[in-house]
Amino acid sequence: MKVICNGLDLAQAVMKVSKALSQRTPNPILENIKLTAQNDTLRLIATDLELTIEDTIRADVEMEGETLVNGRFFAEYTRKMTQGQIELNLTDGNLFKIRYQDSASDVRTQNVDEYPAIHEIDQSIFFSMPQKEFRDLINKVVFSVAEDDVRPILQGVLFEIEDKTITAVALDGYRLARCQKSLDDASASMSMIVPARSLEEVVKLLDEGNQTVTVFRQRNLLKIDIGSAKVMTRLLEGDFINYKQILPNEFLTEVTINKKQFEDSLERASLLTRHTKSNQVRLDLKGTIMQISSDADFASINEKVAIKLEGKDIFIAFNVRFLTEALKVINEDFVKLKFNQPESPCVITSVGDGDYLFLILPIRVKG
Known part of the structure; x- marks a missing residue:
């Protein structure tokens, strides 16, 4: 050679x-x-x-x-x-x-x-879409996979393909992220669970352009063609959680808020929450104001952000990291927060972009 x-x-x-x-x-x-x-x-x-x-x-x-x-x-x-x-x-x-x-x-x-033989897989079952859309799809959900291996199936992202639409879902027991995109082409309806680690490496190979990425599936193998590069990964085997049963259909409170103002306030509040075990930030929503508060042994932070509220006032607490990670992947100027009770999940969506949904469980507030 x-x-x-x-x-x-x-x-x-x-x-x-x-x-x-x-x-x-x-x-x-x-x-x-x-x-x-x-x-x-x-x-x-x-x-x-x-x-x-x-x-x-x-x-x-x-x-x-x-x-x-x-x-x-x-x-x-x-x-x-x-x-x-x-x-x-x-x-x-x-x-x-x-x-x-x-x-x-x-x-x-x-x-x-x-060296182990690397076999080609059959290319009759596939789907394709622009690279930037596939990149965005993965980035909007992969951070919500489980970090531990107690339930290995939750260390993967569920892909569902039907009628030239792909739905990606990831959850870890405390939060759930779902994103939907249109496909350029799809040979058939299919469902698979792809390891998060593989998708994190795929994202590094994808660019922001409109070049096509094609994904082939054969039994428990997935191959992703990205220009001159090819990625092959084994799929996770098992049944994913029925996430559709988790998503609420009705809400008692809906709030519209400027995403950047909300995100900036949460980032400041997190300066204190990182010193606590629960990483807790509290949201008090009344009328046209959301009050955001956090504290540690040595300090406290209180901020106010303007909101548009429809429905009942609510006081609720969350892990601030879960909130900020969801907001970072939303590209719109405004987001909607949807609530029922202080002990019930909150749903976050963007205003004007219906392809993304994030669900987060609250933290119980004492007293």
């Missing part, structure tokens, strides 16, 4: 695929990136058997072949070599030589035959 390629192209491709390298594994072979030189291209693959990322770059292939190289080292090394051409050469003695300007490195390789 002998290849000459652009240093920046290689560094970017290595950085993409290295996100799938196994962090902790009893199998050292998974610490490697597989390189395959063929037909004027260099293909790079990394996997931990749950998540696989592949990228392909153009290259001058003088001799075809394949090899393994330690992924962490290769990522750090190529990151420092972006201003010219790089030569990669595998000798007969399985020594991988990297040449860049006046720099040279010789790397011992492992047996490429021991």
